[in-house]
Amino acid sequence: MSLLFTRLSPEALAPTRAYDGDAGFDLYAAEAATLEPGERASVGTGIAVAIPEGQAGLVLPRSGLAARHGIALVNAPGLIDSGYRGELRVLLLNTDRRERFEVAPGDRIAQLVLVRHEAPVLVEVDALDGTVRGAAGFGSSGR
Numbered sequence: 001m002s003l004l005f006t007r008l009s010p011e012a013l014a015p016t017r018a019y020d021g022d023a024g025f026d027l028y029a030a031e032a033a034t035l036e037p038g039e040r041a042s043v044g045t046g047i048a049v050a051i052p053e054g055q056a057g058l059v060l061p062r063s064g065l066a067a068r069h070g071i072a073l074v075n076a077p078g079l080i081d082s083g084y085r086g087e088l089r090v091l092l093l094n095t096d097r098r099e100r101f102e103v104a105p106g107d108r109i110a111q112l113v114l115v116r117h118e119a120p121v122l123v124e125v126d127a128l129d130g131t132v133r134g135a136a137g138f139g140s141s142g143r
């Protein structure tokens with residue numbers, strides 16, 4: 001399988017994997033941004049991808065940015081459908097309460113993982129089958 005991509009700006013870097021076998025491709029900033037404490041920003045990668053039919057792209061946070069700087073993704077995971085051909089943009093959030101975070105072109109800001117998905121036919125029914133869990137929600141299984 002191949003993942004086709006195109007550079008939309010001269011600053012764009014190709015997605016890379018740090019190690020053979022890594023699930024995610026690192027995504028790089030193609031523009032600078034400053035995130036004050038509690039602030040969010042949409043940062044362009046300067047690339048577009050062609051996600052294969054039957055797959056979806058998930059844009060995920062980088063654990064090092066989260067651990068060292070409190071940088072999270074506002075909509076993690078971000079979803080890229082196979083029909084989308086626009087620029088990949090990453091919605092960064094600075095959760096640090098005191099320090100600003102600077103993004104420079106070329107910084108690794110997120111990672112892209114492809115996953116297979118099914119496209120089921122939606123069928124409305126009068127009631128759903130019962131289960132042991134039922135409608136029990138958050139925290140229902142204990143600590």
